[in-house]
Amino acid sequence: MTPSDARLPILAGVAVIAGQAAALFAPPDQVQGELVRLMYVHVPAAWVAYLSFAITLGASGSWLWRRGPGADRVAAASAELGVFFTGLAITLGSIWGKPTWGVWWTWDPRLVTTALMFFVYLGYLALRRAIVDPVARARRCAVFGVAAFAQVPVVHMSVLWWRTLHQPPTILRPGDPTIDHAMLAALLINLVAFTLVFAVLLRARVRLAAAEDALEAAADARGRELAGDAVSAPKLAGFGV
Amino acid sequence: MSRYRLLFVAGLGVAAVLLGLLFFGNLNRNLVYYLTPAEAVAQRADFGAGQRLQIGGYVEPGSVVRTADGLRFIVAAGIAPGSATVAVRHTGAPAQLFRAGIGVVLEGSWRGDVFVSDTMLVKHDANYRAPGKQAGPAG
Numbered sequence A: 001m002t003p004s005d006a007r008l009p010i011l012a013g014v015a016v017i018a019g020q021a022a023a024l025f026a027p028p029d030q031v032q033g034e035l036v037r038l039m040y041v042h043v044p045a046a047w048v049a050y051l052s053f054a055i056t057l058g059a060s061g062s063w064l065w066r067r068g069p070g071a072d073r074v075a076a077a078s079a080e081l082g083v084f085f086t087g088l089a090i091t092l093g094s095i096w097g098k099p100t101w102g103v104w105w106t107w108d109p110r111l112v113t114t115a116l117m118f119f120v121y122l123g124y125l126a127l128r129r130a131i132v133d134p135v136a137r138a139r140r141c142a143v144f145g146v147a148a149f150a151q152v153p154v155v156h157m158s159v160l161w162w163r164t165l166h167q168p169p170t171i172l173r174p175g176d177p178t179i180d181h182a183m184l185a186a187l188l189i190n191l192v193a194f195t196l197v198f199a200v201l202l203r204a205r206v207r208l209a210a211a212e213d214a215l216e217a218a219a220d221a222r223g224r225e226l227a228g229d230a231v232s233a234p235k236l237a238g239f240g241v
Numbered sequence B: 001m002s003r004y005r006l007l008f009v010a011g012l013g014v015a016a017v018l019l020g021l022l023f024f025g026n027l028n029r030n031l032v033y034y035l036t037p038a039e040a041v042a043q044r045a046d047f048g049a050g051q052r053l054q055i056g057g058y059v060e061p062g063s064v065v066r067t068a069d070g071l072r073f074i075v076a077a078g079i080a081p082g083s084a085t086v087a088v089r090h091t092g093a094p095a096q097l098f099r100a101g102i103g104v105v106l107e108g109s110w111r112g113d114v115f116v117s118d119t120m121l122v123k124h125d126a127n128y129r130a131p132g133k134q135a136g137p138a139g
Helices: A003-025 A034-066 A069-100 A109-130 A134-148 A151-161 A181-226 B002-024 B037-042
Strands: B053-059 B065-067 B070-076 B085-091 B103-111 B114-123
Touching: A003 A034, A003 A181, A034 A069, A034 A109, A034 A134, A034 A151, A034 A181, A069 A109, A069 A134, A069 A181, A109 A134, A109 A151, B037 B053, B037 B085, B053 B085, B053 B114, B085 B103
Parallel strands: B085 B114
Antiparallel strands: B053 B070, B053 B103, B065 B070, B070 B085, B103 B114
């Protein structure tokens, strides 16, 4: 890691500290009281999940177009992070839902579509492990990565298309966001902080994948040289050889 | 290759039919998360005794009465006067954020004209306001 590589994690750390401080100093909500502070982690987790699936979509499309192995690694790394942040958003939402709604889970369209998205991308990760050949794996996963993104807008719009218990969007809607501006500032700082943490993790995961690929390629090359004379058919007694 | 393509097209067709059914099919009875008070009243005859359904609406201010084992109140479709209402008898403790004017989703069944509920979910809206400031338009 070069000194310039350390800049991103330091920036992310500062942003996380600023975000948590802003979340603690923001005013409580009129109806929800202190419980509203869960918004500052739940909403960014969901946003980063959308972002990572969008990056998987872009990298998958790029692989189908240019066939660069780097794009496949980015798609895979981003999908892994997307699954993690989707799980985090569901968990934090559940923790927020229990005191506000009164239940940990309900069969609300937003919750169901989010859970579906979680399991479909788990399927993407399973598919990656099921195929040995790197090119076949990259091709099938790229198609999966493009097709699976169709559900992300469905998850986001679910609160508008169907009747839900989950509240509709506050910020991504036409007109002035229906949120106190001190709360909005805290939320935006946390959105930036989560995005930076995501960038740090994505970069580390892509580098790890590239190192793994290089190691595998080196092992393959060495293996081909060593095989040949070193391997011979077993000589068995009793066959008259 | 052609068999693979055939499978792919067939799978795509099945997925399209399922999605179409989900979006446009008349599965409302099971897909709608809750009924509005007006719908619930209109469809009351369709629901047999003890058949469970969910109703969503706003707690009408001034209608909440505490009883020995729960609450009695009226759920209205909206804040505006003259909207459809349903009288509710709820057994059990109210949800933490329960108050007059807040959105609720109730699960229970019809008993005559009264909706008897045993599960209450509070539906908070997407407005976030600091205490002491003017609340935004409810809705």
